[in-house]
Amino acid sequence: MNAPNPSETAFSIAAVERDTGLAKDTLRVWERRYGFPAPTRDANGERVYPSDQVEKLRMIRRLLDHGRRPARIVGASVEELSSMLDSCLCPEGGTPAGRDDGLLQLVRLHRSVELAAALRQALMKQGLQRFVAETVAPLAAAVGEAWMRGEVDVPEEHLFTEQVQNLLRSAIGAHAASEGRPRVLLTTFPEEEHVLGLLMAEAMLVPEGASCLSLGTRTPLADIRSAAVGGGFDIVGLSFSIAYPARQAIDGLLELRALLPEEIGIWAGGGAVRDKQKRLPGIRVVGDLADTLAALQEWRKASA
Amino acid sequence: MNAPNPSETAFSIAAVERDTGLAKDTLRVWERRYGFPAPTRDANGERVYPSDQVEKLRMIRRLLDHGRRPARIVGASVEELSSMLDSCLCPEGGTPAGRDDGLLQLVRLHRSVELAAALRQALMKQGLQRFVAETVAPLAAAVGEAWMRGEVDVPEEHLFTEQVQNLLRSAIGAHAASEGRPRVLLTTFPEEEHVLGLLMAEAMLVPEGASCLSLGTRTPLADIRSAAVGGGFDIVGLSFSIAYPARQAIDGLLELRALLPEEIGIWAGGGAVRDKQKRLPGIRVVGDLADTLAALQEWRKASA
């Protein structure tokens, strides 16, 4: 599971693409240009990546997501990369130790039963909004970081997502279908797969009496438009994970802004659009989950 | 939305890969071998696929999922492909007309608000188990068929999945976490993405007092084993969509059977394993949702 012995397992280029999200072409061109990765070859001349190189590629990927550029980091040692990651992470506010680490451990150890129980208990104790803001969001960030460090694998990430989805969807469903305003349409752009951002936003809004409808992930612009206009929505909410290319997010949002009638607001949240407010006229950039509530207040004030 | 004018939009090879699920390498090699697709080129010599060719590629992809082989179909005309698709679909039993068609129309027309409301209402009226067996399952089949025919697109499919997920997860969550037997672990193999099968199974079992835990999709065998053994489960339930390669399902199931202690049962359901019982000794093939309940009775009888 955690590949204790680095030389034990090896990866084909397709497997590395799946694991790191780096395209095959990119892996080959890095090898040509920077000399890394340096896979061995099998009997047929095909690349075989040892798992320590895959681990290093994951670190590099994570740094790229934080805005670094390949030339500067592909040649660096594991130690240098590790310290770069540390300096990337700490600024986001010191790791809040304690309870969350406990949950992260449950995820990493595949303690599925205990994880489900612990999350359920936290939800009961904190209520939906605090549960989202204080437990789910930090845990999601911690899992994301651990993922990039290679300490967490696909199945752990899925286990986590699945349990949180269960709780959030069921808690959201428990609020009677409200007819309240604003009516918010939630979704993501076609290249974005992550659904938790949407669910967290919905979980913040529904208890405030807003009526939300989620289209799920990967909705093309044209469909967002027709759903928003046809459904009489006041606001369209988009979520972007940290890995989503910022440029694409900005272009897409501006295009959507042009597509929608002016009276429909656009809210955008998530790592890829943070701090991009000034490049997004006519769009409300939601910095974090608490800011969602602020945006809601603003809307209600403005439309009163 | 539906690209009314075929010549209006054009696609890069990367876009076609996203839309059809056919790898870039595959698209290029088909062009070389079969003369189709035959994209035009832009100023830079890069392939530009007109949207009617992309549509045809989608049809081909669907036929491949049904077990046809490229050489036979890549050269065929759109009409021939269309009739092949028809003959693939009809044998599965005449389309059950009536109420479900109404819901399918809502999906196809992107009537997201009405769809959510109609589903919620059906759940209220029928109760969870009947809702799953009589509404969700037929609708899922109808959406699957429409998808095959190309009458339904990615966003429609996502809209449908999302709304059903919301309802099922919230209904399942409403049942207090039971400590009852059997304890069922639900998941899919790594190549299987579809989650609805798992949710439907869970929705059938939970009202019967079974205690279910879903790991979500895409769990490697080794992780299934450790979760099942470590969590003290009685049964592992696997779901396979119709598109999942039958051979892979059988091999994987037998391997899992060998991996798990004998006292843990394996249930397998979904299109890919239907009618494969005799090739799967030691595994309970669940034919349909009603059969899930039969399997449950058997287990309780045997373990009493």
Added chain:
DNA sequence: GCGCCTCATTTGTCCTGGACAAAATAAACT
């Protein structure tokens, strides 16, 4: 007839090494 083994195709993925456009940065300018 049915299951199992072997052989011939079919088919998807991988390879090399070159090219170029889009993005990001640095430099120059109002």
Added chain:
DNA sequence: AGTTTATTTTGTCCAGGACAAATGAGGCGC
């Protein structure tokens, strides 16, 4: 400082060859 223009950097695309894994056909024993 803010905007325009050069100059890297970087990811994706192309061609055409190669090969192994998957699939189907043919032969053989039951």
